[in-house]
Amino acid sequence: DEIRMNVVSFTPKTAAVSDGFHRFIEAMNKEFEGELELNWRGGPEVMDPFRMADAVRNGAMDMALMSPSYYSGLVPSSPSSNISLKSYEEIYATGYYDRMTEIHDERGLVYLGEIPASDVNFFIFLKEPVDNYTDLEGKRIRVWPAVLPFVKGLGAQPLVLPIGEIYTAMERGVIDGFVQGNLGWAEQFEDVVNYYITPPIYRAGFNVIVNPRKWSRLPDDLQQRVQAYLREELAPELDKGWDPVIEAGNQEVANAGFQEIRLSDADAEAYLDIAIEQAWADLETKIDPALAAELKAMLVD
Amino acid sequence: MMEWWQTLSLLLGSLLILMVLGMPVAFAFLAVNLVGAFVFLGGISGIEQLVINTTGALTSFTLVPIAMFMIMGEVMFRSGIANDVMDALDKWFGRLRGRLAFMAVGGGVLFSTLTGNSMGSIALLGSSLVPEMQKRGYKKPMTLGPILGSAGLAIMIPPSALAVVLGVVAELPIGRLLIAIILPGLLMAVLYALYILGRCTVDPDVAPSFDVEKAPMSERLIATARHILPIGIIVFAVVGFIFLGIATPTEAAASGAVATVLLALFKRRLSIKLFSESLFESSMISVMILLIVAMAIAFTQLLAFTGATYGMMDMVMNLPVSPKMIVLAMVFSIIILGMFMGPLPIMLITLPIFVPVVIEFGFDPLWFAVLFLIAIETGSTSPPLGAGLFVMRAVAPKGTTMANIYSAAVPFLICDFLAIALVFVFPEIVTWPVSLMFD
Amino acid sequence: MTALSEPKTGLYDGVMRLFSRINFALACIAAVVLLCATSFVFLEILSRFFLGKSQIWVIEISSYSLLYMTFLGAPYMLEKQRHVAIDLLTDALGEPWRSRLAFVMSLLAALICGVLTWYGTAVAWDQFQFGTREASLLAPKSYWLTIVFPIGMGLMTVQFIDQAIKSLRG
Ligand code: NA
Ligand code: NA
Numbered sequence: 075d076e077i078r079m080n081v082v083s084f085t086p087k088t089a090a091v092s093d094g095f096h097r098f099i100e101a102m103n104k105e106f107e108g109e110l111e112l113n114w115r116g117g118p119e120v121m122d123p124f125r126m127a128d129a130v131r132n133g134a135m136d137m138a139l140m141s142p143s144y145y146s147g148l149v150p151s152s153p154s155s156n157i158s159l160k161s162y163e164e165i166y167a168t169g170y171y172d173r174m175t176e177i178h179d180e181r182g183l184v185y186l187g188e189i190p191a192s193d194v195n196f197f198i199f200l201k202e203p204v205d206n207y208t209d210l211e212g213k214r215i216r217v218w219p220a221v222l223p224f225v226k227g228l229g230a231q232p233l234v235l236p237i238g239e240i241y242t243a244m245e246r247g248v249i250d251g252f253v254q255g256n257l258g259w260a261e262q263f264e265d266v267v268n269y270y271i272t273p274p275i276y277r278a279g280f281n282v283i284v285n286p287r288k289w290s291r292l293p294d295d296l297q298q299r300v301q302a303y304l305r306e307e308l309a310p311e312l313d314k315g316w317d318p319v320i321e322a323g324n325q326e327v328a329n330a331g332f333q334e335i336r337l338s339d340a341d342a343e344a345y346l347d348i349a350i351e352q353a354w355a356d357l358e359t360k361i362d363p364a365l366a367a368e369l370k371a372m373l374v375d
Numbered sequence: 376m377m378e379w380w381q382t383l384s385l386l387l388g389s390l391l392i393l394m395v396l397g398m399p400v401a402f403a404f405l406a407v408n409l410v411g412a413f414v415f416l417g418g419i420s421g422i423e424q425l426v427i428n429t430t431g432a433l434t435s436f437t438l439v440p441i442a443m444f445m446i447m448g449e450v451m452f453r454s455g456i457a458n459d460v461m462d463a464l465d466k467w468f469g470r471l472r473g474r475l476a477f478m479a480v481g482g483g484v485l486f487s488t489l490t491g492n493s494m495g496s497i498a499l500l501g502s503s504l505v506p507e508m509q510k511r512g513y514k515k516p517m518t519l520g521p522i523l524g525s526a527g528l529a530i531m532i533p534p535s536a537l538a539v540v541l542g543v544v545a546e547l548p549i550g551r552l553l554i555a556i557i558l559p560g561l562l563m564a565v566l567y568a569l570y571i572l573g574r575c576t577v578d579p580d581v582a583p584s585f586d587v588e589k590a591p592m593s594e595r596l597i598a599t600a601r602h603i604l605p606i607g608i609i610v611f612a613v614v615g616f617i618f619l620g621i622a623t624p625t626e627a628a629a630s631g632a633v634a635t636v637l638l639a640l641f642k643r644r645l646s647i648k649l650f651s652e653s654l655f656e657s658s659m660i661s662v663m664i665l666l667i668v669a670m671a672i673a674f675t676q677l678l679a680f681t682g683a684t685y686g687m688m689d690m691v692m693n694l695p696v697s698p699k700m701i702v703l704a705m706v707f708s709i710i711i712l713g714m715f716m717g718p719l720p721i722m723l724i725t726l727p728i729f730v731p732v733v734i735e736f737g738f739d740p741l742w743f744a745v746l747f748l749i750a751i752e753t754g755s756t757s758p759p760l761g762a763g764l765f766v767m768r769a770v771a772p773k774g775t776t777m778a779n780i781y782s783a784a785v786p787f788l789i790c791d792f793l794a795i796a797l798v799f800v801f802p803e804i805v806t807w808p809v810s811l812m813f814d
Numbered sequence: 815m816t817a818l819s820e821p822k823t824g825l826y827d828g829v830m831r832l833f834s835r836i837n838f839a840l841a842c843i844a845a846v847v848l849l850c851a852t853s854f855v856f857l858e859i860l861s862r863f864f865l866g867k868s869q870i871w872v873i874e875i876s877s878y879s880l881l882y883m884t885f886l887g888a889p890y891m892l893e894k895q896r897h898v899a900i901d902l903l904t905d906a907l908g909e910p911w912r913s914r915l916a917f918v919m920s921l922l923a924a925l926i927c928g929v930l931t932w933y934g935t936a937v938a939w940d941q942f943q944f945g946t947r948e949a950s951l952l953a954p955k956s957y958w959l960t961i962v963f964p965i966g967m968g969l970m971t972v973q974f975i976d977q978a979i980k981s982l983r984g
Contacts, residue, residue, distance in 0.1 A: 086544070088727035119679045119723040122431040124949055125424070134416040134424035147947035147956060182944070214868060219951045222870070233868045234951060236437050238540045239623045241549050247620035248862075262542050265550035360953075397904040398919045399897035406926050419933070426930065426937045430963050433881040436873045442880065443852050622859045629855035651845075658845040662887035663897055665880060759900065768898045777900045 077291055079136035079284075081114045084123035084144050090258030092117070093319045094189045094280065094312055095139050101308050102300075109296055112137065127283060131182045136288045139189060140281050143220040149181045151361045151369060153220050155188065155279045157353040158373035159346065162190035162279070162313040168372035171305060174281075177365075184284040187304040190313040193320055195274030196221065199267045199332070200251035201244060207271065207337060207345045216240055216252035220353070224275065225253065227352035241266060257323040264330035271335045273342050275349040350374055379686020386411060386678060387715065391759065400765055401663075404670035411677045425673060432672040433665060437536070440628035441664060444495040445657035447609070447628075447635045448502030448770070453653050454639035457503040459602035461511070466590040466598050473575035473582035475508045476517045480567045483525020484532065484560075485610065493755060494664065494766050495628065496526035501770035502660070509772060512583040515779045516786070517571070523767055523780070524567045524787030527752035530718075531560030534617055534624045537718055538748060545726045547740055554812050555741045555805045556748060559798050563749070566790040574786070605642075609634045663769040668717070671762060675716040684712065684724050692728065698736040702743065705729050706750045706795060713754015714761050721751060741809060742802045746795060753791040756784050833972055834893060840969070841890035844883040851879035874952050881959060885966030892973045916981040924974035927967045934964030 081099065085092050099114050121129060127145030129135035142152035155174070158165065165171070171187060178185035204210060211229035218234070225232040233249055243249045244266035255278065256270070282304065289297065337345055354374070358366040377385075386407055393403035408429075412421035451457045461475060468474040482500055500522045508518040530537040533553045542549035575582045590598070612634030616622040622630055639645035678684050691708045694701055705725070712721045726747075733743045756763040758781040767780050798804050858872040891897055904912060940946075941957040948954055 086723050086727065115680055115682075116685075117723070119720045120676055121424075121680070122428060122676075125427050125431045128427050128946075129416075129420075129424050132423045133420035134412075144949055147949040147953060150947070212866065214862075219949070219953075222951065231866070231868050232870055234870050234873050235623060236625070236873075237543075238437065238536045239625060241539045241542075242534050242536070242617070243623050246617060246623075248623050258546065259543060262546060262549050264548060393919075394900045395903050396919055397899055397901070397915060398923055399892075399899040401897055402923045402926065405930070406922065409926055409929065422929070422933045423937050423940075426934045426960065426963055430881055430960055433884055434877045434959065435880070436877045438880055439851065439855070439876050442848055442883070443855075446848070446852060616859070621863050626855050626859055629852050630859055632852050633856045654849055655842070655845045658848040658883055659841065659887055659891055659896070661848065662844060662884050662891055665884045666888055667898065669884065765898045776902075776905065778902055778905075 076108055076111050077288075078111045078113055079288060081112050081137040081139065082120055082126050082129070082135055083114065083117045083139040084126060084141050084280075086117040086119065087114070089117070090319055090323065091191070091194065091255070091278070091280075094191055094316065097312055097315055098139070098189050098282070098304075098308065101311075102304075105303055105308075106296070106300065110292070110300065127183070130283050130285050133285050133287055135285070137186075137282065137284045140283060142279070142281050143218070145283075146219075146360075149178055149183065151177055151357070151365060152281065154357060154366075154369045154373060155281075156220060156276050157350060157357065158277050159350070160277070160373060160375075161192045162188065162309055165373060166305065166309075170369070170372040173369070173372070178283065179286075182286065184286050184289045186282040186284050186301060187309055189280040189282060190309055191278040191280065191316055192313050193316050194255055194257065194278035196253055196255055196276050196278075197270045197272065197274050198251055198253055199263075200269040200271070200335075201247075201266060202250065203269050203333070204271070204335060206341055207348075210251075213250040214248070216243065216249045218253075221253045221276075223352040223356035224349045227348040255323075256327050257319060258326070260323070260326040260330040260332060264332075267330070267332055269333050269335050270327070271337065271345075273337065273346060275346060276353075379681075379683045379689075382681045383678070383683035383687065386674075386681075386683065390674070390715070394759070401666040401670050404667070404674050408670060408673045408677060411674075411681075415677065415681050428673050428676060429669055432669040436625060438665060438668065440625050441495050441498055441668075442658065442661035443628035443632045444499040445502065445661050445770075446632040446654065448499040449653040449657040449660075450632075450635045450639050450645070450650075451503040452506055453649055453656075454642065454644035456602075456606070456635070456639060456642070456644070457507050460606060461507055463595075463598040463602040466595045469590070472579065473517060473571050475504070475511065475513060476521045476571045476575070476582055477568060479504055479508070479518070479521035480525045480564055480571065483522065483528050483567075484564050493527045493529045493752065493763055494668070496529040497522060497763050497766045498660070498664065498770055500526055501767050502657075505770070506772050514581040515775065516783045517574070517581045519767060519771060519775070519780055519783035520787050521567060521571060523756045523763060523784045524790060525564060526763065527756060527791075528560050528564060530748055530752055531556050531563065533557070535748075536624060537751070538744075540719065541722055541726070541744055541748065544722045545730045545740065545744060547730075547744055551741060551809050551813055552744055555745055555809050558804050558808050559745050559749060559794060562797065562804065563790065563794045566793055567787060570786055570790055605638050608638055660769050664766050667762065667765050671715070672717055672720075675720045678716070679720060679724060684716075687712075688725060688728050692732065698738075702733060702736070702738065702746075703799065705733075705743075706746050706799075709747060709750040710754040710757065713751045714757045714759075717762070718751045718755070739802060739806060742798070742805045745805045746798055749791060749795050749798065753788060753795070756791075757788060758784060830976055833969065833976075837890040837893050837969060837973075840886040840965075844887035844890075847879045847883045847886070851876040851883075871952055874950055878954075878959060882962050885962040888966050889969035889973055892970050895977075913981045917978050920974045920978035920981060924971050924978060927971040927974060931964045931967040931971055934960065934967055938964060 083092060083095050099112050102112055123144055126138040127140060127148050130138045142155050146153050175185045207228060214231045214233050215225045216235050217225050217232040222232045235243055240252055354370050390403055390407045393406055394400055408425055412425040416424055464474060464478060504522060505518045538552055538556055539549055542552045609631055613627045613631040616627045616630050617624055687708060691704045694704055709721060709725060730740055734740055755761050764780050764784060768777060854872045855876055858869050862868050938957045938960040941960055946956040948956055
């Protein structure tokens with residue numbers, strides 16, 4: 075008998091980053107046709123993205139495709155996968171995903187694997203130019219919790235605002251900039267953004283979490299095949315499949331006329347170092363330091 | 376498996392029945408949510424998730440200004456600031472019939488520059504203006520109606536958080552969109568004013584003229600300086616703060632509330648007792664509004680999960696009619712959704728489906744976006760379920776029934792439909808200002 | 815309340831008066847919560863303008879305030895029968911049907927609020943035991959937020975039961 079699962083994603087189906095989710099759902103349904111069917115019900119219009127992991131845990135939802143930082147309240151070490159510059163295959167080789175499986179299991183969730191997006195990164199977008207990242211000191215930068223330590227580490231003033239207010243806040247100068255990926259929005263913001271800093275920071279990756287009761291309804295053999303298929307076959311493919319999306323994003327950034335502020339090699343290294351080290355230092359205060367050290371060894375060289 | 380229209384009519388039908396039977400609106404939503412969560416979201420887990428979703432819906436900074444605008448409204452009303460303003464206006468427009476109704480529309484336009492949130496506008500204008508207007512003998516159609524009509528302008532005149540979100544979701548240039556909404560917004564204001572003029576002429580009883588003698592110029596100027604100019608301080612604390620980049624639109628509600636309190640203090644109209652009363656009332660009315668909003672959000676999520684809303688979209692898209700008619704059908708489906716759903720979920724559900732089709736048909740997406748916003752605005756004040764109507768019921772003086780509110784809303788809805796028709800037939804209303812500014 | 819009716823209903827009315835005091839006290843707290851939230855947001859504006867420093871906790875705290883305010887204030891509003899209702903049919907009905915309808919609706923609403931009090935408590939308890947936090951900057955323990963839901967729902971259950979009883983008494 076075919077087992078059907080209700081799936082939600084933390085982004086709307088049409089968002090640029092949902093591209094990976096479309097590819098995931100399609101591939102899974104094709105590979106396990108007749109055995110497992112994923113029914114993607116929608117995104118934030120169906121449920122508050124910050125409550126989706128709770129829904130998976132209590133069984134109101136069978137599966138969720140999540141940004142790891144959206145359920146750090148349930149699995150505090152989940153955001154670790156972002157604080158890295160490695161590709162999926164490099165991380166896979168360290169056994170990180172097996173470790174995350176154990177950790178999720180302790181927290182009442184089945185960790186099926188990652189929909190990696192190692193080449194999808196984050197930038198600081200600005201209205202006014204800077205010569206170097208050190209000029210960001212004192213600037214007001216809109217953040218979300220995961221990138222706050224980085225912005226603080228730069229000596230800038232982090233601000234938390236609802237997404238809907240970023241445009242007006244930039245336009246009126248309440249903020250000087252914000253941290254964001256570059257997919258699917260640049261042309262809407264062409265009037266208020268002029269510059270962005272490279273190199274980009276961090277890596278993206280979206281976790282596939284499943285309700286344990288629902289998961290246990292799958293025969294053991296199917297469980298193993300599904301997990302192996304995602305981790306060994308599909309994920310590396312998904313990781314490499316972002317090029318058209320990223321290319322489209324870059325094109326939008328170019329069309330919108332955003333200017334790149336490229337840091338010199340030495341500055342870039344220092345800048346990335348701040349990004350990685352500050353985020354890890356912050357995570358170390360939130361989880362068992364031994365676990366933090368263990369995960370860091372897997373994700374950062 | 377139920378068809379989408381069966382699910383939709385079952386959920387909406389039970390909601391309506393409970394409401395008509397007298398169950399308070401928030402609890403009717405809650406009842407349907409509870410049963411719906413149990414049925415569609417996996418039994419007990421679904422109920423647990425409903426608890427999580429409902430509390431989650433309320434921890435939202437975007438809703439904060441509603442409560443703060445309530446403080447502004449209550450303090451303005453209780454301290455007599457609103458009364459003073461109307462007295463001063465009487466001195467200027469002594470014999471103009473329906474002047475306060477015009478003022479409600481003017482206030483709507485003014486406060487729509489303050490906010491991007493029509494609930495906040497209704498809360499503010501409803502609590503400060505309606506009691507004063509009724510005291511002066513205005514009938515309900517001329518007190519409730521103009522405010523219901525014009526408060527929706529909040530999303531049609533920048534700053535408009537909703538227009539920005541629409542720009543992001545529909546992938547339209549936000550700067551252009553913010554210009555594109557202005558003329559249609561003003562058009563709506565003019566239509567409202569024309570209606571008031573017509574109604575007051577035909578049916579003078581709705582707005583008594585109680586011939587106030589036009590005061591001598593010196594008295595008028597003094598009254599203006601004492602009572603109207605200080606309002607400028609409040610306006611500055613909101614619009615000025617946003618414009619100068621001191622506060623975001625959401626934060627500006629707080630500076631507006633503080634400025635109102637300071638003004639009342641300065642006029643020596645605010646005792647500790649009066650302040651506590653205003654604060655207590657504004658928090659209680661916010662409670663009513665927010666409870667409905669939270670329950671309605673959970674209801675909307677349920678509808679989306681069942682696929683009922685997507686089913687309706689599909690039907691609209693596949694109607695066997697001309698492209699223009701399909702666009703019209705889209706607009707009407709948004710009005711219908713707007714009656715019982717919040718604007719954000721409507722956008723998330725419909726825009727990704729509609730906008731590519733509109734572009735495919737060769738229409739200007741900005742034109743569609745403007746129609747979309749007017750439609751959302753119209754839906755939110757449409758009987759029987761438009762959330763704006765419940766907000767009005769919450770802030771209006773005792774003795775105001777839902778029937779009063781429904782009948783007051785209808786003429787202004789007709790104006791909205793007229794605005795939709797005009798924009799639909801003359802896309803230049805949208806495209807001309809944009810081409811003037813950007814090309 | 816007349817002295818005559820006291821012997822029969824003294825205990826019940828006494829209990830309801832106690833609940834009434836609780837509702838009012840919580841409503842006052844709700845008003846203070848709103849005052850604090852507004853002040854915090856205003857101080858954030860001042861702090862950014864004059865000191866160039868942003869208090870990043872303000873947005874989060876004020877959105878939690880909204881949740882607390884709503885569920886602390888809702889029982890009082892219910893006691894005063896001020897929640898928005900569509901009154902078209904109830905206004906048109908005469909007695910005794912109006913009371914009968916009010917009885918059924920109040921009982922139904924009491925049942926719903928009762929169920930949600932139960933499961934609200936269950937969710938908060940689970941979050942407490944599990945150590946769930948919010949995925950936010952301040953990352954408070956989630957049960958601190960959820961707990962206000964069953965508190966409000968519980969008090970509203972009592973109020974709806976009271977309304978049902980009162981509509982029977984006529
Ligand atoms: Na309107
Ligand atoms: Na506005």
